[in-house]
Amino acid sequence: MKELPKTYDPKAVESKIYDLWMSRDCFKAKADRSKKPFSIVMPPPNVTGQLHMGHALDSTLQDILTRYKRMQGYAALWLPGTDHAGIATQIKVEEDLRVNEGLTRYDLGREKFLDRVWAWKDKYGGRIVEQQKVLGSSCDWSRSRFTMDETCARAVREAFCRLYDKGLIYKGSRIINWCPHCRTALSDAEVEYKDQPGNFWYIKYPIKDSDEFLTIATTRPETMLGDSGVAVNPADEKYAHLVGKTAILPLVGRELPIVADEYVELGFGTGAVKMTPCHDPNDYEVGQRHNLEQILVMDEDAKIINGGKYNGMDRYEARKAIVEDLEERGYLVKVEPHAHNVGTCYRCGTTVEPMTSPQWFVKMKPLAAEAIRTVRDGDVKFVPERFTKIYMNWMENVHDWCISRQLWWGHQIPAWHCTDCGRITVSRNDADECEHCHSKNIRREEDVLDTWFSSALWPFSTMGWPEKTEDLDYWYPTSVMVTGYDIIFFWVSRMIFSGMEHMKKHPFDTVFIHGLVRDSQGRKMSKSLGNGIDPLEMAEKYGADALRFNLITGNSPGNDMRFYVEKCEAMRNFCNKIWNASRFVMMNLTIEKNELPESLELEDKWILSKLNDVTKEVCENMDRFELGVAAAKIYDFIWDSYCDWFIELCKPRLNSDNAAANVSAQKVLLYVLTEILKLLHPFMPFITEEIWQSLPHEGDALMMDSYPVFKTELSFPEDESSFEMVMEAIKAVRARRAEMNVPPSRKSHLIIVTDKREAFENGEGFICKLAYAAEVSVSADAPGSTEGMVSVVTDNARMFMPMADLVDFEMERARINKELANAEKQLQSQNAKLANENFVSRAPENVVNAEREKKAKLEALIDNLTESLKQLG
RNA sequence: GGAGGCUUAGCUCAGCUGGUUAGAGCGCACGCCUCACACGCGUGAGGUCGACAGUUCGAGUCUGUCAGUCUCCACCA
Numbered sequence: 001m002k003e004l005p006k007t008y009d010p011k012a013v014e015s016k017i018y019d020l021w022m023s024r025d026c027f028k029a030k031a032d033r034s035k036k037p038f039s040i041v042m043p044p045p046n047v048t049g050q051l052h053m054g055h056a057l058d059s060t061l062q063d064i065l066t067r068y069k070r071m072q073g074y075a076a077l078w079l080p081g082t083d084h085a086g087i088a089t090q091i092k093v094e095e096d097l098r099v100n101e102g103l104t105r106y107d108l109g110r111e112k113f114l115d116r117v118w119a120w121k122d123k124y125g126g127r128i129v130e131q132q133k134v135l136g137s138s139c140d141w142s143r144s145r146f147t148m149d150e151t152c153a154r155a156v157r158e159a160f161c162r163l164y165d166k167g168l169i170y171k172g173s174r175i176i177n178w179c180p181h182c183r184t185a186l187s188d189a190e191v192e193y194k195d196q197p198g199n200f201w202y203i204k205y206p207i208k209d210s211d212e213f214l215t216i217a218t219t220r221p222e223t224m225l226g227d228s229g230v231a232v233n234p235a236d237e238k239y240a241h242l243v244g245k246t247a248i249l250p251l252v253g254r255e256l257p258i259v260a261d262e263y264v265e266l267g268f269g270t271g272a273v274k275m276t277p278c279h280d281p282n283d284y285e286v287g288q289r290h291n292l293e294q295i296l297v298m299d300e301d302a303k304i305i306n307g308g309k310y311n312g313m314d315r316y317e318a319r320k321a322i323v324e325d326l327e328e329r330g331y332l333v334k335v336e337p338h339a340h341n342v343g344t345c346y347r348c349g350t351t352v353e354p355m356t357s358p359q360w361f362v363k364m365k366p367l368a369a370e371a372i373r374t375v376r377d378g379d380v381k382f383v384p385e386r387f388t389k390i391y392m393n394w395m396e397n398v399h400d401w402c403i404s405r406q407l408w409w410g411h412q413i414p415a416w417h418c419t420d421c422g423r424i425t426v427s428r429n430d431a432d433e434c435e436h437c438h439s440k441n442i443r444r445e446e447d448v449l450d451t452w453f454s455s456a457l458w459p460f461s462t463m464g465w466p467e468k469t470e471d472l473d474y475w476y477p478t479s480v481m482v483t484g485y486d487i488i489f490f491w492v493s494r495m496i497f498s499g500m501e502h503m504k505k506h507p508f509d510t511v512f513i514h515g516l517v518r519d520s521q522g523r524k525m526s527k528s529l530g531n532g533i534d535p536l537e538m539a540e541k542y543g544a545d546a547l548r549f550n551l552i553t554g555n556s557p558g559n560d561m562r563f564y565v566e567k568c569e570a571m572r573n574f575c576n577k578i579w580n581a582s583r584f585v586m587m588n589l590t591i592e593k594n595e596l597p598e599s600l601e602l603e604d605k606w607i608l609s610k611l612n613d614v615t616k617e618v619c620e621n622m623d624r625f626e627l628g629v630a631a632a633k634i635y636d637f638i639w640d641s642y643c644d645w646f647i648e649l650c651k652p653r654l655n656s657d658n659a660a661a662n663v664s665a666q667k668v669l670l671y672v673l674t675e676i677l678k679l680l681h682p683f684m685p686f687i688t689e690e691i692w693q694s695l696p697h698e699g700d701a702l703m704m705d706s707y708p709v710f711k712t713e714l715s716f717p718e719d720e721s722s723f724e725m726v727m728e729a730i731k732a733v734r735a736r737r738a739e740m741n742v743p744p745s746r747k748s749h750l751i752i753v754t755d756k757r758e759a760f761e762n763g764e765g766f767i768c769k770l771a772y773a774a775e776v777s778v779s780a781d782a783p784g785s786t787e788g789m790v791s792v793v794t795d796n797a798r799m800f801m802p803m804a805d806l807v808d809f810e811m812e813r814a815r816i817n818k819e820l821a822n823a824e825k826q827l828q829s830q831n832a833k834l835a836n837e838n839f840v841s842r843a844p845e846n847v848v849n850a851e852r853e854k855k856a857k858l859e860a861l862i863d864n865l866t867e868s869l870k871q872l873g
Numbered sequence: 874g875g876a877g878g879c880u881u882a883g884c885u886c887a888g889c890u891g892g893u894u895a896g897a898g899c900g901c902a903c904g905c906c907u908c909a910c911a912c913g914c915g916u917g918a919g920g921u922c923g924a925c926a927g928u929u930c931g932a933g934u935c936u937g938u939c940a941g942u943c944u945c946c947a948c949c950a
Binding site: 004006007008193200216217218219220231263264265268269270272273274275276280282283340341386387389390393394397485486488489520522553554555556558559560561562564566567569570571572573574575576577579580581582583584585586587588620621624626628629632635636643644647648651655731734735737738739741742743744745769772826830833836837838839840841842843844846847848850851853854 | 875876877878879884885886887888889892893894896897898899900903904905907908909910912913914915916917929930931943944945946947948949950
């Protein structure tokens with residue numbers, strides 16, 4: 001017997017329990033051929049990042065799945081790690097450098113700067129890992145990977161070389177998205193489009209050797225410095241005579257060929273479009289088709305080059321100056337306000353500049369084909385299913401992926417440029433000569449790879465690829481990938497095509513997509529808004545279990561959720577409820593072994609049967625990734641069935657002098673409690689483990705115990721419903737008493753008239769206690785007189801309570817009449833339903849039977865009501 | 874322009890393949906310190922499931938139209 005504190009104190013428990021798991025190697029996964037494999041690789045958080053609510057949700061889902069499968073006997077691997085997060089990390093270190101030392105990375109030089117980043121990584125890299133542990137994450141930390149560790153670096157290099165050798169990676173000057181703040185190229189996926197107010201500037205372009213001119217509308221007048229043509233629609237009669245002629249670029253004087261291209265939309269703007277192939281993706285395409293000159297007019301800082309007097313101006317300064325000049329010289333026709341979508345950098349929010357630049361690309365079409373096929377074939381399933389379409393749509397329209405970044409922090413591209421022959425050598429080992437001309441005059445490509453290039457290999461690079469490892473053989477493809485919908489394009493799709501290409505197999509069977517955690521007003525949590533809620537603070541205050549339960553209940557897969565601190569409180573209360581139920585069981589415990597008694601009471605059968613039902617439902621929901629539904633079922637079972645009913649039902653036995661009865665109650669209480677802890681463990685690992693450790697048990701840890709399964713021998717549907725008759729009677733009496741404001745302290749005699757005497761006699765004790773009766777008498781016959789009695793009627797019993805002072809004869813009559821009318825109304829609709837030939841013949845048998853049963857119950861209720869009424873006279 | 878989500882109790886949301894009188898948490902009302910728990914117990918009020926039409930014996934659930942709202946993709950210079 002143990003005395004535990006009245007309230008559950010997570011702080012006193014959580015780190016202790018986590019240490020216990022660690023010390024017993026509970027998280028360690030072994031490729032055990034006698035078991036079935038289950039694997040999840042963790043989406044690696046940024047190595048220098050801090051845990052936010054999104055991580056907390058992500059990790060909780062993965063932990064629940066992993067713990068569930070582990071308890072089901074799978075060899076469950078949850079493989080953690082961190083991401084070097086190229087831009088994000090580099091920006092942080094640069095910022096630190098600037099603030100503390102007033103230096104830029106260029107002041108330090110590449111090598112010294114990288115030393116600083118590694119130092120930074122060493123300093124902060126462990127932080128997020130420790131934060132994961134607070135949540136109870138059961139990852140195999142011994143396998144933890146980092147996207148820039150040796151294993152991953154080798155995988156990146158191998159993948160790059162393979163793709164290059166196959167011609168799927170190439171270097172070329174293409175139009176890309178440039179972030180002037182981060183000073184690097186970005187992929188299409190890294191650009192976020194945002195509506196911004198702007199203007200349409202209408203500018204006159206004179207026609208050479210003519211008095212005519214074209215009016216052109218543009219949102220970006222500064223790019224005119226790079227104009228090398230004007231385009232009109234070939235079907236546009238207005239301009240047909242100008243096609244083939246030449247326009248003169250105002251301010252600059254450059255001659256611009258006028259070309260006809262379908263790209264120009266009829267009826268939009270003025271119908272004539274200036275072409276700036278170096279600074280607009282569409283113009284680039286048109287330029288390719290018509291051989292227009294490429295004139296780059298901005299540098300890496302988005303300052304003007306090749307622009308005469310405007311050189312050195314920032315793009316916005318240049319815009320202002322150019323518009324002024326145009327106006328002054330009479331070229332500006334008008335200005336109209338015009339909102340348009342501007343691409344911004346997803347890291348820093350700066351407006352990106354489209355520009356041509358020599359970059360490295362992955363050729364996507366051939367890779368996409370396989371990535372589409374494997375999803376279409378159902379090898380990879382999205383949960384919820386609707387995300388399949390989003391993925392497909394993206395994959396079908398994917399452009400080549402710009403993978404080079406002008407950063408220093410990342411995987412440096414393994415390519416060497418020959419200064420003699422100008423060709424490129426790509427190599428798995430560092431090259432010392434040009435593979436084409438064998439010149440020693442080579443220099444390494446300075447660019448690094450997009451962070452997502454290494455993330456794309458994560459499901460297999462973490463398991464040792466390109467080596468043929470036991471882990472890969474056993475756990476790849478992984479079972480589930482858990483991640484947010486915001487990252488499908490960045491990551492999920494790239495893992496799929498990378499897996500198909502390098503492993504010849506899809507990387508995971510299921511992609512389990514979750515939504516965003518928003519604040520209580522539905523806004524995205526963000527640093528700038530300052531509305532973020534710190535998961536660690538919540539865990540500290542309410543316990544990690546409460547936080548986890550909060551995050552996974554009351555919402556459905558793929559949908560955003562709002563975070564309410566109040567809900568944490570409610571979940572904390574639930575923890576406390578479990579704690580106290582356990583405390584109660586322990587206080588009454590004299591047995592030392594968890595086993596069911598030889599013979600079971602009716603209430604035992606009831607709870608065991610209910611437990612069996614809930615076990616089945618929980619597993620069904622878990623297997624469909626309906627974790628929230630599963631959790632809610634466990635919650636209800638614990639609070640309603642076990643605490644509110646079963647514990648109360650056991651008290652008479654526990655308090656009786658009958659030792660055998662006492663022990664049998666203990667046994668069932670303990671058995672069901674233990675099963676509850678198992679069911680709940682994946683969701684609330686700490687409190688369940690803590691309690692389990694204090695109960696009689698076998699084995700090292702609850703988390704290594706086996707998950708409950710449905711047991712046919714413990715299914716008692718008849719006893720279940722028979723017992724529920726008694727429960728219904730109790731509820732009915734309580735309701736009636738509450739209605740009349742009778743305090744519990746006022747007990748009353750309760751006469752029960754029923755033809756189910758056995759069930760009610762059996763339940764006498766419970767009825768007495770739970771329905772506040774002084775004594776209960778069960779009989780088949782009604783008392784001679786019911787004068788001064790309150791009557792309570794269910795479909796299985798008529799009950800009478802002598803409470804003369806509270807009863808008004810007419811009131812009783814009226815109430816029963818009301819109930820009768822209500823029941824008859826229901827019966828009527830029930831009869832109508834069953835009289836419907838179509839229903840009876842077409843509806844499934846079990847549905848029809850259920851309706852018949854309902855009808856029978858109503859009839860019984862009506863009989864009882866009528867009887868009671870008769871008795872009232 | 875295209876795709877998708879959401880609209881259910883005062884608030885936030887569940888409700889899976891159509892089948893009782895539509896549920897939960899919080900909030901609210903009434904009564905209770907009933908020997909595990911006031912972070913609790915008991916009882917209750919509160920919803921024509923966005924609108925309209927259709928399919929069906931039967932629709933919160935399926936189909937269509939519309940409205941409001943949010944998101945993603947594409948992007949017209």
